[in-house]
Amino acid sequence: MKLNVNGTVHEVDAPEDMPLLWVLRDVLGMTGTKFGCGMAQCGACTVHLDGQATRSCVLPVSSVGSRMVTTIEGLSPDGTHPVQKAWAEVDVVQCGYCQPGQIMSAAALLAHHPNPTDAEIDLALAGNICRCGAYQRIREAVRAAATQRRADR
Amino acid sequence: MTALSRREMLRASLLSGAGLFVAFHIPRKARAAAQPPAKPLPDPNAFVRVAPDGSVTVLLAHSEMGQGIWTGLAMLIAEELDCNWSKIRVEHAPAAPVYAHPAFGIQMTGGSTTTWSEFDRYRQAGAMARAMLVRAAAAQWKTDPKKLRTENGFVLRGSDKLSYGELAVAAQAQTPPKSVKLKDRKEWKIIGKPTRRLDSPEKITGKAQFGMDVRLPGVRTALVARSPVFGGKVKSFDASKAKGVKGVEQVVQVPSGVAVVASNFWSAKLGRDALTVDWDPGPGATLDSAALVKSYRETARTKGTVAAEKGDAETALSKASKRVVAEYDVPYLAHATMEPLNATVKLEGDRCEIWTGTQFQTMDQLTAGRIAGIPPQNVSIHTQFLGGGFGRRATPSSDFVAEAVQVAKAAGVPVKVMWTREDDIQGGFYRPLFLHRIEAGLDDKGLPSAWKHTIVGQSILTGTPFEKMMVKNGIDETSIEGIVDSPYFETVPARLVTVHSPRSPVTVLWWRSVGNTHTAFAMESMIDELAWAAGRDPLEFRTAMLADHPRHRRALQTAAEKAGWGKPPPAGRARGLAVHESFGSIIAEVAEVSVDDQKEIHVHKVSCAVDCGTALNPLGIEAQVQGAVAFGLSAVLHSELTLKEGRVEQSNFHDYQVLRLPDMPTVTVQIIESDAKMGGIGEPATAPISAAVANAVYALTKKRLRSLPLRFA
Numbered sequence A: 001m002k003l004n005v006n007g008t009v010h011e012v013d014a015p016e017d018m019p020l021l022w023v024l025r026d027v028l029g030m031t032g033t034k035f036g037c038g039m040a041q042c043g044a045c046t047v048h049l050d051g052q053a054t055r056s057c058v059l060p061v062s063s064v065g066s067r068m069v070t071t072i073e074g075l076s077p078d079g080t081h082p083v084q085k086a087w088a089e090v091d092v093v094q095c096g097y098c099q100p101g102q103i104m105s106a107a108a109l110l111a112h113h114p115n116p117t118d119a120e121i122d123l124a125l126a127g128n129i130c131r132c133g134a135y136q137r138i139r140e141a142v143r144a145a146a147t148q149r150r151a152d153r
Numbered sequence B: 001m002t003a004l005s006r007r008e009m010l011r012a013s014l015l016s017g018a019g020l021f022v023a024f025h026i027p028r029k030a031r032a033a034a035q036p037p038a039k040p041l042p043d044p045n046a047f048v049r050v051a052p053d054g055s056v057t058v059l060l061a062h063s064e065m066g067q068g069i070w071t072g073l074a075m076l077i078a079e080e081l082d083c084n085w086s087k088i089r090v091e092h093a094p095a096a097p098v099y100a101h102p103a104f105g106i107q108m109t110g111g112s113t114t115t116w117s118e119f120d121r122y123r124q125a126g127a128m129a130r131a132m133l134v135r136a137a138a139a140q141w142k143t144d145p146k147k148l149r150t151e152n153g154f155v156l157r158g159s160d161k162l163s164y165g166e167l168a169v170a171a172q173a174q175t176p177p178k179s180v181k182l183k184d185r186k187e188w189k190i191i192g193k194p195t196r197r198l199d200s201p202e203k204i205t206g207k208a209q210f211g212m213d214v215r216l217p218g219v220r221t222a223l224v225a226r227s228p229v230f231g232g233k234v235k236s237f238d239a240s241k242a243k244g245v246k247g248v249e250q251v252v253q254v255p256s257g258v259a260v261v262a263s264n265f266w267s268a269k270l271g272r273d274a275l276t277v278d279w280d281p282g283p284g285a286t287l288d289s290a291a292l293v294k295s296y297r298e299t300a301r302t303k304g305t306v307a308a309e310k311g312d313a314e315t316a317l318s319k320a321s322k323r324v325v326a327e328y329d330v331p332y333l334a335h336a337t338m339e340p341l342n343a344t345v346k347l348e349g350d351r352c353e354i355w356t357g358t359q360f361q362t363m364d365q366l367t368a369g370r371i372a373g374i375p376p377q378n379v380s381i382h383t384q385f386l387g388g389g390f391g392r393r394a395t396p397s398s399d400f401v402a403e404a405v406q407v408a409k410a411a412g413v414p415v416k417v418m419w420t421r422e423d424d425i426q427g428g429f430y431r432p433l434f435l436h437r438i439e440a441g442l443d444d445k446g447l448p449s450a451w452k453h454t455i456v457g458q459s460i461l462t463g464t465p466f467e468k469m470m471v472k473n474g475i476d477e478t479s480i481e482g483i484v485d486s487p488y489f490e491t492v493p494a495r496l497v498t499v500h501s502p503r504s505p506v507t508v509l510w511w512r513s514v515g516n517t518h519t520a521f522a523m524e525s526m527i528d529e530l531a532w533a534a535g536r537d538p539l540e541f542r543t544a545m546l547a548d549h550p551r552h553r554r555a556l557q558t559a560a561e562k563a564g565w566g567k568p569p570p571a572g573r574a575r576g577l578a579v580h581e582s583f584g585s586i587i588a589e590v591a592e593v594s595v596d597d598q599k600e601i602h603v604h605k606v607s608c609a610v611d612c613g614t615a616l617n618p619l620g621i622e623a624q625v626q627g628a629v630a631f632g633l634s635a636v637l638h639s640e641l642t643l644k645e646g647r648v649e650q651s652n653f654h655d656y657q658v659l660r661l662p663d664m665p666t667v668t669v670q671i672i673e674s675d676a677k678m679g680g681i682g683e684p685a686t687a688p689i690s691a692a693v694a695n696a697v698y699a700l701t702k703k704r705l706r707s708l709p710l711r712f713a
Helices: A020-027 A082-090 A099-112 A118-124 A135-152 B003-016 B028-034 B069-081 B114-141 B164-172 B265-273 B282-286 B289-299 B313-319 B361-372 B399-411 B421-426 B516-533 B538-545 B550-563 B618-637 B689-701
Strands: A002-005 A008-011 A046-049 A052-055 A068-070 B048-050 B056-060 B088-092 B149-151 B154-157 B160-163 B220-226 B233-238 B248-254 B257-262 B276-280 B305-310 B322-330 B342-348 B351-356 B379-383 B415-418 B434-442 B448-457 B494-500 B574-582 B585-595 B601-611 B666-671
Touching (some): A020 B265, A052 A099, A082 A099, B056 B069, B069 B114, B154 B164, B160 B164, B220 B399, B248 B265, B248 B399, B289 B322, B289 B434, B322 B516, B342 B399, B351 B361, B550 B666, B574 B689, B618 B666, B618 B689
Antiparallel strands (some): A046 A052, B220 B257, B305 B494, B342 B415, B434 B448, B574 B585, B585 B601
């Protein structure tokens, strides 16, 4: 089957029921998207499907179809997406394992809600667990990214 | 001493259990004794490399698991090296004796010890490298090194300058100096300066490589079916269906269970799902955590092994003006690191290569070497970023590394053994279930006059190589830390602490802040109960008890002032406080809480005051304290592992709940600068939060909740 990941169309040989996460990691060798729970409970595997934040660990690859998959590797060529810049500026990361998922959730939120309230931020990222507990800076960085995006326009 | 002889010595001492581990974490009073004695200068080349391109590579003797040493240890080198900060690169060091923990003698990360234990060694390595660069420049200029100075990656003589890159090769040929003078505190430019993390760029782009991300040619993926009951063994298994799954290559038995080896994760998972294993459950089959709490409650009414005793607590209790009796209990907890456990192992001839995120390189070498039948120095460890540690990647038995070596050995191919979240939640090595029973008496002035304390819970260290050093007279230090060394405790004239350490097939381990996770809850809850019983303000009561402990008092007062203690909280909210010393640092926390109509507890704000001595990186300290509070709040509000008929009842994040973003309070962190001996910062802020919240809930509702997670029945 064909799979469009970060703008490149890949011819993929994988079982239809294989979750997109494992196609990305084990077939395409793109390890930025993380495995955390395998049941859409932790958000570490978050990617965008046509711009929507989606948990790739429970999504059979056959159901992706022609939709565009964006992973952390494709969010920006060099880590300069406003969310990534805010993450660096606010010094969010600790162990860093959940951060690709956090960043993908935050980027999808801001693409749809450029000016989110704190409650909207909390809701949009409630599905992304961070065991290091970097939540306070995550919240702060989403706010900072929103401000930056508005300033950039 | 050669590397080999050092290693052999280390191995011998580890195996005999003598003299090696001073203590995994160090009780407050023993800290002075545990400070490493003056050591010979390090080999600077092992810790820092200056390259002709001007880059400065710092080799990390410890593992980066989120705590920020990737940045912190580099700051120590950079402070003395006078290099350009933007030229710094960091790498995990290989496993080798030169990287042994300065206080513990083996290569490891834990006990919130990295920064204080490396504070001298990394600065010395930086200063030595600087001296060698200066000497190289002096040789080139044919001048006295004393006439030269350094700045931002250059050696300077008047207006002449040579870059560190230009001098790199010549500097390497210089003999390392026999002594170096470290900068005086007043001269520090980097230490103490809020500094952003050096590992951010790779962690925000998905490039950072965790153990889970290791991909090597020919490496298969394996999942292991382990006994659903602790201590169970494989009776027999039927692999016919598993072998029919596309991608499954082998099914092999190993000591911990049955491994399905496949070309990728998904095949290995489907293969394992299709596997039928008949288990001999053994005595673990009847375990029931509710029954365990009940039996601990009964045990706590009997005297255990004496851990501390002064005066006659029974008599003092009988004479007390008021008595307060309370029992506090905490459940088993999984660490639930975001990155599930994994290890990649390649066995070839008399060599073993391991790629993993580990906190215990030396133990892994010893264990892997034993399994593979090769000397430990033939085991190479490629430490990857750890997707969280919290103690789980520091098992004395090296459980997940050992198992991966067993699978590689049995399968005869290189393998990456991966754990699923279910494997992790149900796989043991938990914070043990503990119960404390405290009977305390107040005298007629309203101060504690008697304290009888019985602790019941499994020992973490009994049966491990660390038993000889850390289990004394049958008492595991991690069961009593935070009580017998509590500054409150020492003011009570008649006191008795005894300990029961029941055995169980459930494997237990250190979990961020270890024994303090429950001892701080029991101590600071009881102190609060006594304050209310005495009719005194909880802050005033504590400061009265802490008359001889100015650092504790200052931390309490700082946190209380920030929280607005003494001023009315917003409607529907109340505040509670706690102070606790652990890992050499003192942390006071004030929590502001509310309780909603559904009887759910909400924590809105936590004000923290931290005295950890010299503060290397305030930005990192703030992150560690906020994170440690969040980690603790998971246990206060949500997490609980229960066993029924020997089986763990939870399996993943839907039923083993942890803190999520909407639950996160605003945590303010005030660092109290002091010139006290440097303490740790990764763990201490986890300890006081449980009591701070429980005490706030009491202030609000007048209901005393004594079980974690806190729930209204």
